[in-house]
Amino acid sequence: xxxxxxxxxxxxxxxxxxxxxxxxxxxxxxxxxxxxxxxxxxxxxxxxxxxxxxxxxxxxxxxxxxxxx
Numbered sequence: 001x002x003x004x005x006x007x008x009x010x011x012x013x014x015x016x017x018x019x020x021x022x023x024x025x026x027x028x029x030x031x032x033x034x035x036x037x038x039x040x041x042x043x044x045x046x047x048x049x050x051x052x053x054x055x056x057x058x059x060x061x062x063x064x065x066x067x068x069x
Contacts (some may be wrong), residue, residue: 027033
């Protein structure tokens with residue numbers, strides 16, 4: 001390979017890395033990664049029916065394990 005090609009590839013990769021770093025820092029400062037309601041949304045998405053179904057599945061699994069020991 002030519003030294004010029006390597007220099008261009010190195011320069012382009014450094015510029016892309018720098019742009020990615022700038023975008024990441026901008027995202028941090030502008031609050032793009034802040035999610036204050038992260039855990040409460042999970043609670044709101046589960047309805048009573050889904051929770052009852054999960055409880056039944058856990059009981060079935062425990063009963064199956066007790067019978068097959």
